Amino acid sequence: MTRTQITVFVLVAIIALVLGLTVNKVLTSQGQGDPAALLDAGIVLLPQSRSLPALSLTDQDGEAVAIDQLKDQWSLLFFGYTFCPDICPATLAQLRQLQGQLPPQTLSKLRIVLVTVDPNRDTPQQLKKYLEYFDAGFIGWTGEQATIQKLANAVSIPFIPADTSKENYTVDHSGNLVLIGPDGKQRGFIRAPINNTKLAAQLPALFERP
Template identity: 75%
Template structure:
């Protein structure tokens, strides 16, 4: 990856976060709970929900999944991959810990989804085995092509840079931010990285009360 690509990648992520912060402040008087506390916890809600693209995905059990299949629960989408050396295992371990500290009624409304940015290596079997190390209830999604994955990632403003798969032990540059998908199957916002466990345990239940 060139220096220019890295710069573009970082700027895209920063712009998304700044945009979220700005619009959240504008809407602060309309939200439920304390919007300042949500922002402080890294939860950035959008003023208007976004539709997800119609891309075909496959889950960790090898079953086809449409993106509108994420309805009925709040979903936290993390774009990563199972061969990731640092960000992914750290984030998934944090999400496991956060989930374990949430009240049962909040856990029932929430699902954690790893969207693989490495379809070359992340087969459904690999995803299922990897996620089982953290929480068997975590879901995994992959796609047949990098193009479909980029379409989804770009739609939720969490871009990644495809790897050069010809290189041995390649890595994939990706963000640690999470996309927040509401029970209506639309994107509601973001959670900024790095995750703050204590603040998210306190504020996620407030977010999950929203319609």
Template identity: 65%
Template sequence: MTKTQKTVYILVALVALVMGLTFNKMMSSKQQGDNTSLIDAGIILLPQSRHLPAIELTNQDGQPVAINELKDKWSLLFFGYTFCPDICPTTLAQLRQIKSELPEAVRDKVQIVLVSVDPNRDTPKQLKQYLGYFDPQFVGLTPRSIEELQTVANALSIPFIPADTSKPGYTVDHSGNLALIGPDGTQRGFIRAPLNTQKMVDQLPELVKRK
């Protein structure tokens, strides 16, 4: 990746971050009242749902999955990668704990999805092995290119900065926030990092009642 390309990606990521922060502020002011408990748990709902691009990624079983076809369940979508030294394993461990403490009826309506920001190393096989350490039911998705990944990240307003893959042991800068995808396949909001596991366990049952 050239210096110019990286600069463009950084600028795009910063724009996405500013948009996300603007939405955060707007949503917080509009939702105080009915959604106070959700907001306190870090669950921020959009005033209007967002349609996602019809971009196809590959899951941990090598099957194509369109990002706009994550339907029938509430998807807690996290951008990360298997070589991440800190944020990703911590977040996935928290999500495993949250899922395990939910009532069974609620648990069946929620899925955890990791979208890799490191397609250079995160093959389907690598994703499957890594997610198996946390929960074999977690879904792993890897894009075909950084450009497609950037389109998805921008659509969800969750920024990342592509890494210099020529450097050994490189890391990828990415947000710890989660995107919240509803059963209809649209983005309904965000979940702020760091996660509050107990408040999430308390509030997710209320969230999944929504259509």
């Protein structure tokens, strides 16, 4: 390699480094954070946000909910059920603890929703009673099995509907959380098992996004 080629190579490397640092600074200043740190916290962002389907469910107060109108706050959707023996109570307890680790400004932007995968047993009344054990501010959704299945498929959180003819049946479902932005679109996922310490460090900056 000639001296000229070496000089050009060094200049290109320096320019690339400067551009890289500049882009990183811009991303950080816009609240996008460090992608590696987000992944380490289990936060997987989609390359492009995804619209939610125009479906209707019922909340724990018996009120109709338009799924595609879930806006104004960041939302964490957890697909589970109240008769779950392990994953669901553990996850909801962690989410309650996570709220206590977030600064008030971040907490005010957060909505936590349990979407039941067991509408056969999870009536609005059952959801309300169950969620109050964890946090009175938690929201519960129930509805027709087919509608819940459509929502789960739309946000890539599959579950296997149970054989409700069996006594004390269980439902196979994912422990991942769906991340919905304040624009009502899916922004990504939070992988299970969740790590409250890492999430508490990353969510404040993430929630600064519009």
